[in-house]
Amino acid sequence: MIGTLVFVLAFLAIGLSVVLAAMRSGRPPAGSKTETRATRRAWGVGLGVVIVLLGIAVPAVVLITNGDDHASQGIGGVELTSAQTNGRALFAKNCATCHSLAGSGAVGRVGPDLDTLNGGDLKPAFVLDAIQNGRARGNGQMPADLLFGNEAKDVAEYVSTVAGR
Ligand code: HEC
Structure with a gap:
């Protein structure tokens, strides 16, 4: 600059x-x-x-x-790392259809609202587990392995950072 x-x-x-x-x-x-x-x-x-x-x-x-890059700016003034910014893009593609998340402007209604789930306090490991194993506990179906490896990790980091904001 x-x-x-x-x-x-x-x-x-x-x-x-x-x-x-x-x-x-x-x-x-x-x-x-x-x-x-x-x-x-x-x-x-x-x-x-x-x-x-x-x-x-x-x-x-x-x-x-x-040209000051605003891409790393998350909701509520949160600064996102590049991994989390990547996670945000992946969330939009893979999760937003089913979940609400204010940080992504997502309003999906199939799965739980991630901003209010657990009071918005979602640990990365918890989100990662949901992605890896899917969920089917009678509240609808979330397929397992929507994402793998680093992509799954990036999304988990992102969701954990912005949920509840
Ligand atoms: C096809 C719709 C659908 C998609 C796509 C989807 N989910 Fe879900 N998700 C659900 C449903 C339905 C549940 C609740 C299942 C239940 O509890 O029975 C859920 C539950 C969850 C939970 C809570 C798990 C728990 O133990 O309470 C998290 C976290 C989650 N999803 C994250 C994600 C992430 C991150 C993505 C993107 C990689 C994603 N979901 C994609 C439908 C979806």
Whole structure:
């Protein structure tokens, strides 16, 4: 981010020096008749360059300051690790159809609401166990092994972090 800013500023500096050079070289010997016209042209060129540079610099700065990645921001100001961010994507794909979870904007009604289940206090191991073994205790069916390995772990971490928030 700082690097990009330096890069943009460097370009601005180069542009400005080009403008100054253009203005200086455009100035004929003092008192000559062409002075005003040359000066005016230099100004025109300079202004054009500045406008073009601003056209690049302003959007660039906005993009940089705006490009601050919000993907890791979970509900309630929770910062998600990259594993948990991955878990959120997997949850949307594999769990949201059946479960409600405010952190994912999920409103599934087949399985229990994960925000209120156990008061929202879901340990990763508990969620992982549900994913690995499935659940069928008379409250509907949750198939086992919807996800495996790290994917299952990431989802468990994610759910455990945001449930009840
Ligand atoms: C096809 C619908 C369905 C999908 C998809 C689904 N679940 Fe479930 N889930 C259920 C149902 C139904 C239950 C309750 C089963 C019961 O208690 O009999 C449940 C229960 C749970 C429980 C509580 C377990 C317990 O012991 O109380 C957790 C945690 C859970 N699911 C997490 C997940 C996660 C994470 C995913 C995504 C990987 C997921 N579920 C995908 C239907 C689903």
